[in-house]
Amino acid sequence: MTRPTAPIELTGTASRFGTAVRLPDGFVDDLRSVCEVIDDERATAEASRDWWPLALHWSIAGQVPNRAGAVVRPTTTEQVAAVVRRCNESHVPITAAGGRSGVCGASVPAFGGVVLDTTALDRIGDVDAASGVVEVGCGVFGPDLERVLNTHHGLTVGHFPQSFDLATVGGWVACRGAGQYSTRYGKIEDMVVGLEVVLADGRVVRTGGAPAAAVGPDLTQVFVGSEGTLGVVTRIWLRTHPVAEVERRAAYVFPTLTVGFEACRRIVRAGATPAVLRLYDGPESARGHGGDGTECVLLVLDEGDETIVDAAMSVVDTIATELGRTGDVGLVAAWTAHRNDTSALQTLTHKGFVVDTMEIAAPWSRLEAIHAATTAALMAVPHARAATCHLSHSYLDGACLYFTFAATPPPDQVDATYVALWDAGQRAVLGAGGNLSHHHGVGLNRARFVREALGTAFDVLVGLKTTLDPNGILNPGKLGLPSPFGDPAWP
Secondary structure (H helix, E strand, C coil): CCCCCCCCCCCEEEECCCEEEEECHHHHHHHHHCCCEEECCCHHHHHHCCHHHHHHHHHCCCCCCCCEEEEEEECCHHHHHHHHHHHHHCCCCCCECCCCCCCCCCCCCEEEEEEEEHHHHCCCEECCCCEEEEEEEECCCHHHHHHHHHHHEEECCCCCCCCCCEEEEHHHHHCCCCCCCHHHHCCCCHHEEEEEEEECCCCCEEEEEECCCCCCCCHHHCCCCCCCCCEEEEEEEEEEEECCEEEEEEEEEECCCCHHHHHHHHHHHCCCCCCCEEECCHHHHHHHHCCCCCEEEEEEEEEEEEHHHHHHHHHHHHHHHCCCCCCEEEEHHHHHHHHCCCCCHHHHHHHEEEEEEEEEEEEEHHHHHHHHHHHHHHHCCEEEEEEEEEEEEEECCCEEEHHHHHHHHCCCHHHHHHHHHHHHHHHHHHHHHCCCCCCCCCCCCCHHHHHHHHHHHHHHHHHHHHHHHHCCCCCCCCCCCCCCCCCCCCC
């Protein structure tokens, strides 16, 4: 069984927030009557963290955001329902956690309580080859799913996030994730056919199941992206595709980022959907692809049916060479070889750097303004060293911009600098017409921006939470939702 990967060494077990809810007497023993329970101090501390970059600094200092009182490891939906029901009856917070590869603190138990480890819910169920639909347990890791589908069925889901080796399918669904081949295959919400969800009172519901339906609102999409705050997703039905027949690659260079944006816009608006369409601004092109700091590199990769792929790449080439020039196709191979390497994060953290990424989505008409405003805002923060950007996912109406930023504050200003960078960058994005998140989700780190981002629609989200989880036990402190346990001790 694949297990979660530790983001960095953990040198102690202290809770930084210090706001953990005390478990009632006999509660852990009651949980043990349902499934495996772990309450060892070291193990519960390890299960109480994820890949949130700021928390990596805390791990080195021997702290987790907040330590759960117990970790449960159910193997069936019925066991999940029994655990959740007990937490609801006793008003104990419960946080579902799979691979714990999220970078926003979404699977951190903000108020302690119980961590529900989903990784034993790792069964790959029925595969409807004719319809191209696979049933997947929420605890299945990406490589295990693709191995079974590729080897035994000639199929692929096509979801390949940078966290592919680290994340579970349930995690993909929880944060509304996007894979690096999303322009061809879509984001995870485009792949989900239906869900099985355990509600806060222990009821189990099924949503979706049809190719397209008109039976009221799409209840599946209510839970996709809800980060475990509205229910615990236990099973997922996903659309699949035949394993690709061919692959094609290309690279191009544009004189400015504005011209590169226009090339990507024209490509997608013309109907071409190459799996990978990644455009780097001048500094990122120079850092990773040998550019001069002003020119911008575009990497293109497509796969699938030969006729369709060749047609898409022909459209790409016509538009890209009209606006720019052909680049070194070897850059695509270099990117594919290192695209999931996260070692730089740990190295820079050990050196005292504050490093993070911020991915947002916006209409084509706003990308240039957002890039300029956000990079300027980030660089204006004291101790900032770099703020760069690439376009990573494209759509008919807009794209995802992915900002990377770094700072070198004094040791006693790490937290303050991190907060300042996020305040400056995220509010610059919102002010220039972008959204809050494209695929990393919200978690703890972005919770303070949700009301601002959603406006009056935030009250609708609160209403859903109040109706589905009246006791507020499901992953409290996330998505900026009110919590009966108080405000999370962050920021």
